Amino acid sequence: MREKVKILVVDDEEIVRESLSGWLEEDGYTVDVAPDGPTTIGKLKESEWNILLVDLKMPGMDGLQVLENARKIKPEAAIVIMTAYATVDTAVQAMKMGAYDYLVKPFEPEELSLMIKKLVNQQNLLRENILLRKALKRQYRFRDLLSKSPRMQGLFELAKTAAKSNSTVLILGESGTGKELLARAIHAESPRSNGPFVEVSCAALTETLLESELFGHEKGAFTDAVSRNKGKFEMAHGGTLFLDEIGDISPKLQLDLLRVIEEREFRRVGGSELIKVDVRLIAATNRNLKKLVEEGTFREDLYYRLNVIAITLPPLRERKEDIPLLVEHILGQLSVEMAKNLEGVSREAMDLLLSRDWPGNVRELRNVLERGAVVGSGGILQPSDLGLFTVEGDDGSERTGMESLKEIERHHILEVLKQNHWNISRSARALGIDRVTLYHKIKRYGLKPERAVS
């Protein structure tokens, strides 16, 4: 449910305060009144207000002075100036000072209703926006980049320092090591956190498409350019542009990018106007950029432009001490996402997780745990839930490595049935499904009890 909108009515006439507050209360708003400027300022400091309706002519501090003070104390509140004596000058002055509107008394009831509705919608959007920004920042703060390893802690310190600056950051590391997460955390901790974070995966697009994606295009620049489009550089103005897979861009785009980094301006594809942008760049790649430079496939000058602050994220196999912490964190996230009570993994399952090399790094670990969370029947994930270990198949053969979800499900159901001596009710209860579903699955997977050996 939305929070109640709070309105403060400021007028030196008691009858106006009484009638206007009564009229607004009938709409369900929380309304308070103030007879003068000093009382208003006191109330503004005491609590939150969404809307202020302020009379222009009051003895002592007038409406414009109240407006000036209110803008400083509660910049997010919308302020409407009311007056019985309208002049163009005061109206212009009020609007210049940041008033939302200027109303001449008396107003038509419909006019006031509509204005208040608009203001309430605007205030709700503002509040929602602030909450979403907070949630986003929470999601990507450095605390969520979990690690006990001293090497990682050192990297986080470097990233935090880098976040405060405007310098280009180059994040290196294998796939799945959390390069994007780190880029988002740097943005969230930077003075640009209120600006946009725009992400482009350079490997996903062809040269022409990527060029248009980065710099935008004018109408008619190419066959499909039916309208003018802003590029990611423009969209990221005032914020951060994250160029992922930077090692995969073509020589032409490398040159274009170099120019933008040096000049901080560019032209849209098919356009002649120079567009200036204020963008902080973070680039990332899983490729060895230095080697690409040596091989002549990546421009050396661009490499040095990007490589101002370089952060290399180590692969998971080099920081296995982080696995228990990561498992706990990922299972916590999965519990919320899947509305399932996931308490942890068994000792045997943890040993299994620690024994692997994790070529896909944290992303792979998350995938394995997600599969385990789907097929696992209890709150503690068992080795058999993870689909990683070497086991004997039901035909006696060895099954190894990653399996499809169906294979895991088939195997797990068979195991549970065996443990419960093919008692369908007990097995269904253990699996957390009903008996009919279990019968269907037994039929679909062609499961049969082993024959007793006489």
Added chain:
Amino acid sequence: MKNPSTTDLSYDPSRSVSFPLPWLEGAIYLEWIGEGQMDGSLLNRVQTHIEKVFHCRTRVRIRKGSIPLAFDPNRKQHSSTVILRWLLEGLPRDARKVLAVTDRDLFIPILTFVFGEAQLGGRGAVVSTARLREESGGRSGNPGLFLNRLLKECLHELGHTFGLTHCANSGCVMERSNTVFDVDRKNRAFCQDCAVLLGDLLREEGK
């Protein structure tokens, strides 16, 4: 513009919805404070409707003399807020609520006019018939349409005195009305949400 003839034109008591509200102790007082002659049958209709909806007794109060300071000579209108203050003076002991009906045009200082005013969760309410005759053919126009509007506004303002705020449900009598067309679009009854809330508020108020 909406054609008034498309709305319900005749007064039909069976359309007023009643709910299982607790019997209301005390009485709702009705008071005619108009300039013109009181229309006895009109007030009678209002009385019957209120009794049926709020499950209560009603009484008619007659007072003599003009309301001091309510008339604003510049605006040529009466202040509903001043009337409300005056209305609450010397209320009989058994008066649970008091609803005044007037033919004077009402205003509050910031608005050009109001159809009525009530104390939210209080005891007094006032409704003006002055603008309810608009677009209904004037005084000799469509009496059914005018009566319907009056009953809706009386219910609406009394609803406020019981603590109901404006309702967002389309057609509910507690929807805010800024024009007579808004009044015409509403039903002459509380929506289910408001009816349930009203029951709760009455129980809270101690019936």
